[in-house]
Amino acid sequence: MPVDISDTEGIEKETLVCMYRKLLEIRRFEEKxxxxxxxxxxxxxxxxxxxxxxxxVGVCANLTVDDYIxxxxxxxxxxxxxxxxxxxxxxxxxxxxxxxxxxxxGSMHVADAAVGNLGATAVVGSAIPxxxxxxxxxxxxxxxxxxxxxFGDGASNNGTxxxxxxxxxxxxxxxxxxxxxxxxxxxxRISNVTAIDNIADRAAGYGMPGVVVxxxxxxxxxxxxxxxxxxARSGGGPTLIECKxxxxxxxxxxxxxxxxxxxxxxxxxxMDPIPRFKAKLIQEGILKKEEAEEIDRMVVEAVxxxxxxxxxxxxxxxxxxxxxxxxxxx
Amino acid sequence: xxxxxxxxxxxxxYVEALNEALREEMKRDERVFLIxxxxxxxxxxxxxxxxxxxxxxxxxxxxxxxxSESCIVGAAVGAAMTGMRPIxxxxxxDLLTLAMDQxxxxxxxxxxxxxGQLKVPVVIRSPFGAGNSIAAHHSxxxxxxxxxxxxxxxxxxxxxxxxxxxxxxxxxxxxPIMFFEHKICxxxxxxxxxxxYLIPFGEADxxxxxxxxxxxxxxxxxxxxxKAAEKLSRRGIEVEIIDPRTLVPLDKxxxxxxxxxxxxxxxxxxxxxxxGVGAEIAAIVAEEAFDFIESPIKRIAEPxxxxxxxxxxxxxxxxxxxxxVKGVEDLLKA
Numbered sequence: 001m002p003v004d005i006s007d008t009e010g011i012e013k014e015t016l017v018c019m020y021r022k023l024l025e026i027r028r029f030e031e032k033x034x035x036x037x038x039x040x041x042x043x044x045x046x047x048x049x050x051x052x053x054x055x056x057v058g059v060c061a062n063l064t065v066d067d068y069i070x071x072x073x074x075x076x077x078x079x080x081x082x083x084x085x086x087x088x089x090x091x092x093x094x095x096x097x098x099x100x101x102x103x104x105x106g107s108m109h110v111a112d113a114a115v116g117n118l119g120a121t122a123v124v125g126s127a128i129p130x131x132x133x134x135x136x137x138x139x140x141x142x143x144x145x146x147x148x149x150x151f152g153d154g155a156s157n158n159g160t161x162x163x164x165x166x167x168x169x170x171x172x173x174x175x176x177x178x179x180x181x182x183x184x185x186x187x188x189r190i191s192n193v194t195a196i197d198n199i200a201d202r203a204a205g206y207g208m209p210g211v212v213v214x215x216x217x218x219x220x221x222x223x224x225x226x227x228x229x230x231x232a233r234s235g236g237g238p239t240l241i242e243c244k245x246x247x248x249x250x251x252x253x254x255x256x257x258x259x260x261x262x263x264x265x266x267x268x269x270x271m272d273p274i275p276r277f278k279a280k281l282i283q284e285g286i287l288k289k290e291e292a293e294e295i296d297r298m299v300v301e302a303v304x305x306x307x308x309x310x311x312x313x314x315x316x317x318x319x320x321x322x323x324x325x326x327x328x329x330x
Numbered sequence: 331x332x333x334x335x336x337x338x339x340x341x342x343x344y345v346e347a348l349n350e351a352l353r354e355e356m357k358r359d360e361r362v363f364l365i366x367x368x369x370x371x372x373x374x375x376x377x378x379x380x381x382x383x384x385x386x387x388x389x390x391x392x393x394x395x396x397x398s399e400s401c402i403v404g405a406a407v408g409a410a411m412t413g414m415r416p417i418x419x420x421x422x423x424d425l426l427t428l429a430m431d432q433x434x435x436x437x438x439x440x441x442x443x444x445x446g447q448l449k450v451p452v453v454i455r456s457p458f459g460a461g462n463s464i465a466a467h468h469s470x471x472x473x474x475x476x477x478x479x480x481x482x483x484x485x486x487x488x489x490x491x492x493x494x495x496x497x498x499x500x501x502x503x504x505x506p507i508m509f510f511e512h513k514i515c516x517x518x519x520x521x522x523x524x525x526x527y528l529i530p531f532g533e534a535d536x537x538x539x540x541x542x543x544x545x546x547x548x549x550x551x552x553x554x555x556x557k558a559a560e561k562l563s564r565r566g567i568e569v570e571i572i573d574p575r576t577l578v579p580l581d582k583x584x585x586x587x588x589x590x591x592x593x594x595x596x597x598x599x600x601x602x603x604x605x606g607v608g609a610e611i612a613a614i615v616a617e618e619a620f621d622f623i624e625s626p627i628k629r630i631a632e633p634x635x636x637x638x639x640x641x642x643x644x645x646x647x648x649x650x651x652x653x654x655v656k657g658v659e660d661l662l663k664a
Contacts, residue, residue, distance in 0.1 A: 068412065101445030111444035118411055119444050123435050129404020130411070130436060137409040140363060140390065160431075163401035170396065324446040325480050327504040330532045330579045 002275040005217040008284055016286055017295070019057050019218055023274050024299040026053040026077045029086060032303045033076070033093055033107075037253055041311065043095050046107050049077035051216075051248035054273035055180050056081035058221025059148050059241075062229040068116040068134045068147040070127035073108040074180075074247070075120030078150050083115040086306035096313035103316045104324065116145075124185075125151060125158030128177070132164045135173035135238075146174040146232040148225075154185025156199045165206040165240065172237035176228040179242045180215065186251045187259045200242035208238045215243025216273040219280070246271070339524040345516045347490035348379045348455075351497035352417070354526065356387050359415060362501060363391040365406055366419030366455075370394035376421045377457060377516055399428035403454060407437045407506075410452040415501060420456040422468045423510065429454075437506040438481030450506045453497075459512040459550055459600060460637045460648050469637035469644075471549070471601035476508045477577045477610065483531055484508045484577040488552035490520040492575050495529030503531070512549040532579035536588070540568030543658050544588040546611050547571060547598040551649060555598055558654035569596075569658060577607060585611060586619045593624035594661045598649050603631035625664035630657045 008016055030048050037046055049056070052074075060069065060081035071078040079089055084100070092099025093107045100110050111119030118134060121127045131149030138145040155161055156179055168175050179199050183190055196202070203210025209231075213224045221243055228239035246268035250257030257265075281287040287295075342350070356362050364383065369375045370392050371384040384392035395402050399420055406416040420426050426433065437450050460469035476484050483505050487493040493511065500507040537552055538559050547555045552573045559569045570588050574581055589595050595615055597608035608629045615627060630649045638644055 070408075099445070101443060101447070104445045105443045109443045111447055113444070113447040118408070119440065119448065121436060123431055126404070126431050126436055129401040129432060130408035132401060133405035133408020133410070133416075134412045135408075136405055137412040137414045140409070140414060160400055160404065163396070163398035164404070166396055167398060167401050167405065171393075324442045326483070327441060327446075327449055330530075 002279045003271055005276045005280050006219040006223065008219055008280065008286065011219070011222065013286055015061060016281060019061050019222065020277060020281060020287070020292070021295050021299060022057045022081055023053045023218065023277060024296055025086065025302070026056065026080050027274055028299050028303045029080060029090070029306070030076055032307055033090070034249070036094070036307060042093060042107070044106055046253040047074040047251065048247060048249045048253070049074050051268065051272065052180055052182060052245045053077055054218035054221055054277070055178065055215045055243040055245055056150065058218045059176070059178050059225040061222055062225045063146070063148060065115050066143070066145050068118050068145065070118050070131040070134070070147070070149045071110070071120035072127065072150055072152060073120060073122040074152070075108070075110055078120070079110045079112060079117055082112065082117045084110070084112045084117065086302055087309040090306035090310040091313045094310040095315060096310055097316040098309070098313040102320065125155035125160040127151065128155065128160045128164040131175055132168045132173060135168060135175035136171065138174050144233050146176065146229055148176045148178055150178045150180060152185065153179060153181040153183065153190045153199060154188070156202070157193060165203070165208070165238070168238040169206040169208045172235065174232035175238045176225060176232055177238060177240045179240065180245055181242050182245050182247050184251065184260070198242060200240050203240035208240060210240045210242070212242045212244065215245030216271045216276065218273055218277050340522060341519045342490045342522040343517055343519050344490045344493050344511070345377060345379055347494035347522050348497055348511065349381055349383070351494045352380065352383060353386070355498055355501045356383065356391065361413065361415040362417065363393065363414060364417050364419065365393045365395055365402055367395055367397055367402070367421050369419050375419065377513070379455070379511070380419065399425050400432055403429035403432035404436065406452045406454070407432055407440070407450055410450045411440065411448050415451050417453040417455060417501065420454060423456045423458040423472055424467050424470050426456055426472065433476070433482070433508070434479045438479050441505070442481055449504045451504045453500045453507045453509050455509045455511060457511040457513045457516070459514050460644055461514045461550065463639055463641055463644060465639040466636040471632070473510055473577060474601055474605060474607050477607060482506055482508050482578060484510065485531065485575070486510050486548045486577055487575060488512070488515060488549050488573050489518065491522050492529060492535065494522055495527050496531070496575060499528045499531060514550045515553070518553065529575065531576040532581055534572050534574045534581035534584035536584070537571040537573045538569065540570040540592070542567050542592055543569045543594040543596055543661055544585070544592045545569050545571045545596045545598060545654070546585060546608070547573060548607070549600060551598040551600055554649065554651050555654055557651045558658065561651070561655055562658055567658060567662065582614055582618065586615065589615050589619045590622040593622055595623070595627045596654070596657045596661055597627070597629045597631070598654055598657070599629070599631045600648060601632060602634045603629060604634050606631055625661050628657055628661050630654065
């Protein structure tokens with residue numbers, strides 16, 4: 001029996017089912033990407049989000065299409081959770097012309113401006129100030145939009161984290177900082193480089209609420225983010241949410257992750273957010289087992305279609321490398 | 331290449347001209363806002379470029395920040411990506427190092443790496459230049475770093491007239507702009523028309539016409555070259571001074587055309603000689619006007635040291651009028 005998660009009481013069925021589908025979309029999509037990589041169809045490297053899906057899904061379920069996110073090198077999950085088209089995402093990861101960035105970005109740089117995904121930056125910590133700027137813009141334009149800023153435990157030790165959280169707090173900006181604490185920054189254990197147990201404790205030092213949440217409990221993430229988004233939208237300022245989570249694969253596609261103790265990996269596999277949520281939905285009678293499995297089948301089909309689309313798409317013309325350096329060259 | 335319009339109405343300092351440009355653009359477009367350290371009502375900017383603007387437009391649009399250069403630029407980038415037209419001030423050009431990731435990896439690359447989906451219409455203003463005995467952390471000229479980074483446009487005005495017209499253009503441009511100012515130029519005056527005008531990027535200005543030697547110079551070195559030119563003129567030597575006004579885009583044609591006419595090129599620059607802007611200019615001329623060069627291209631530049639404090643030391647490393655006169659003489663002898 002999977003480890004229990006929070007009760008879903010008060011959350012609409014539609015939201016719950018939608019979150020379940022999104023979790024599966026990310027999982028199946030990345031399994032497919034992993035498979036394509038093994039067949040030498042994905043250039044470069046991959047940083048997979050498998051195991052962390054509940055964080056992106058629980059947060060983004062509180063956002064509208066007008067809200068913004070910033071993402072990281074481990075960004076496929078954020079992208080899909082915010083509403084990306086799977087075909088265009090897959091095509092980008094495969095370096096095709098039909099991808100979101102016309103093959104210029106790849107796995108580490110997917111953006112989807114149409115739904116407010118301001119893009120994945122691959123310099124750790126670099127998007128935190130950008131999220132603050134987007135939130136400032138939301139405020140100056142007198143909108144009620146909010147920004148969710150995703151980053152990892154490693155980024156929390158970069159100077160940008162400090163500068164950005166301070167600035168967001170002093171200006172009471174509509175931003176939710178979401179720290180995905182997956183215990184490792186590449187091979188470095190967070191406890192070896194950080195003297196406190198909870199990164200969320202730092203929030204007090206900036207004058208904002210800090211919340212620690214089980215990042216593999218999508219309902220708990222959803223509820224924490226709901227409070228933070230409401231606070232941001234109503235002018236109450238930023239919140240730091242720390243989601244404790246784990247990626248099942250190594251840091252990147254080339255990392256066998258031998259620095260992780262087997263019992264730790266085993267424990268986190270038991271905490272896998274998807275079976276936990278599925279069991280909850282069935283236990284509470286929100287979905288029947290067959291319905292849950294039907295959703296999975298539909299997701300697998302959509303993911304297969306995205307792979308077909310990407311593989312059938314052309315690569316860019318080589319000379320396109322010269323385009324889009326500037327909006328207007330002179 | 332354009333010549334200045336001679337509809338002189340009044341003399342303004344470089345600082346006053348920049349201030350006017352900011353005021354006019356803030357009035358014209360409510361998306362324009364300012365963000366930086368001490369630019370607001372308590373200090374009016376370290377060099378007073380933002381004087382009075384917080385009182386006129388309010389502190390929501392003229393935002394004093396914490397001392398957080400990376401976040402100042404990053405926040406400006408994020409605001410630019412989402413519909414605003416921010417102008418960030420970094421108090422000294424030397425401090426751009428603290429924001430280098432946001433400038434070189436984010437602002438410069440966002441449009442490209444996201445396949446043109448997002449624009450970053452941000453202006454990052456910052457002053458360069460030595461001459462005030464404020465030593466190694468407040469005196470550098472680092473424009474070559476940014477000229478070397480694809481995705482940025484780079485402005486380097488030398489006069490009040492150029493500063494105003496270029497800044498207004500920069501604010502309306504959809505690309506990220508590094509708008510560099512010069513601390514010694516700040517107090518210089520030039521004629522600025524009363525009415526609105528814009529100066530396009532990529533159009534050099536011939537600051538002086540002559541047939542004997544071409545001088546390529548920016549910022550304060552334009553003024554030093556003009557003084558040297560007057561001296562040389564009394565001895566019958568007429569130099570032509572090309573001020574590119576923007577380094578990206580660069581008016582290569584103006585430089586090449588002038589060298590084709592004079593056959594001689596002297597590059598005067600305040601940044602370090604090695605891999606400085608002048609190295610690029612020399613390479614362009616070698617590629618595109620080699621057959622017209624009558625004597626080897628000459629560079630006068632900062633001799634690859636940090637900027638020292640004591641006036642004796644500082645004066646030694648920054649090119650001056652005398653060095654320029656000698657440079658021209660050497661070229662004509664060669």
